[in-house]
Amino acid sequence: MEMATGNGSKELVLATMAMVAVEFSLVLSTILLKAASLKQMSFFIFTAYxxxxxxxxxxxxxxxxKRKTVLPPSKFPLFSRIFLLALLGFSxxxxVCKALEISSPTLAxxxxxxxxxxxxxxxxxxRMEKVAFRNSSTQAKIIGTIASIFGAFVIVFYKGPKVISSFSSLSSLSSSPSSDLLQRPSNWIIxxxxxxxxxxxxxxxxIIQSQIMKIYPEEITVNFFYNLFGTIISLPICLLAEPxxxxxxxxxTLAVVAVFYSGLxxxxxxxxxxxxxxxxxxPVFVASFKPIQIVIALVMSAIFFGEAVFLGRY
Known part of the structure; x- marks a missing residue:
């Protein structure tokens, strides 16, 4: 029993470290995408690649x-969900790409x-989560839900004061081309x-990923079909948008780095x-790490770009 508890603890620590690493990776990908778009790289081309x-x-x-793709006897429930997964992911x-075009990586x-x-x-x-109001775990999730919604509305709608001034040592960035990344967006709310x-x-x-993993718990194979369906969906649309x-x-060079870093x-x-x-x-465990992104984005923007930190939007 103690061994099982120990394995569970190690599994939780490993999963937590992996999720935090993913959020760092996503913030960097978002910043690279925004920077590349300022060099006239199309979001459609980026997505297709x-x-x-x-x-x-x-x-x-x-x-x-050497994965042996032993598919379940009834393949339609699996492939229909993976196709829906790809459609949602592309949409x-x-x-996100359009929002980045008119706002900023920090808002994203x-x-x-x-x-x-x-x-x-x-x-x-x-019915993937049971709600027991007397349970401390459920209470924490409900409080977290309310806090996350309130926090998001503050960031989008509240024009707050400056919390941390821009670093004077990096003020030279304001005259460099990369400073375009820090320009105050005019369509913040949109x-x-x-x-x-x-x-x-x-x-x-x-939610759909959770259903797929119950049908077919093979992450590598599922991700191959997810990206394959994503290519099938995105390529015609992107070619029409960028003929x-x-x-x-x-x-x-920036476009090459953005595409290869994000794609590979x-x-x-x-x-x-x-x-x-x-x-x-x-799914709730994975989603619970998303708020870390704002901390990572603010720190990276402040340190590497000398961006000031505001309470709420700019």
Whole structure:
């Protein structure tokens, strides 16, 4: 019994470390995407390349680990859910990309405060979470849900005072091209609205991931089909949005780094770890780490870009 408890503790520590690492990876990916977009890289092209590279990564992983894809007898429930997963993922990615275009990576990270709330509500609705009001765990989740919703609304709608001034040692960035990343967005509220819808779709995505893991608990194979379906969905749409094939050439170093980091490491690592976490601890556990992103984003923006920190929006 003690050994089982010890294994459970190690599993929880490992899962926690993995989730925190994922949030760091996502913040960096978001910052790179925003920076590359300022160099005229299309979000449509970025998304299509990420799905293509993701398919390649998971095909290699499946081949390397010599996975035997023993599919369940009834394949439709599995593949229909993976296709829905890819559709939700693509839709959420498009909304995030558009929101980044008119707002900032800090807002994108801050809006993730809503994800634990949305995921918990959906998990209760789909009977994945039991609500016992006298249970301390349920009480903590309800308080966390209310706090996360309140925090997200403060960030989007409240124009608060400056909490930390920009670092004077990095003030030289204000005259550099990279300082465009720090320009105050003019469509903060619209960006927040788009990000809220994307967050809701991502919460649905976690719920569906949980269902898929019960049917077929093979993260690498599922992620291969997820990225393959994502490629099938995104490529025609992205080609219609960007019909000029010359624009698909990655001309800037920043665009190449953003695409290869996100496609080969950032988003692939994220989807694999999230699916593993959902199978291990459930969708609410995975979503509960999302608020860490705002802390990481603020620290990175303050240290590396000299950005001032405000209470609420700019």
């Amino acid at each position: 990420c799905y293509i590279l993701g398919s390649f990564v998971f095909f290699l992983l499946a081949s390397f680990f 959420a990615q498009m909304l 990270s801050a809006n993730n405060n809503l994800m634990p709330a949305f995921t918990f509500i959906l998990a209760v609705f789909f 960006g927040g609205f788009l990000l809220t819808i994307a967050t809701l779709l991502t919460s649905f995505l976690y 000029n094939l010359s624009s698909w050439k990655l001309t800037s 490491l950032g988003l692939s690592f994220t989807s694999l770890t999230h699916m593993w976490g959902v199978r291990l601890k459930g």
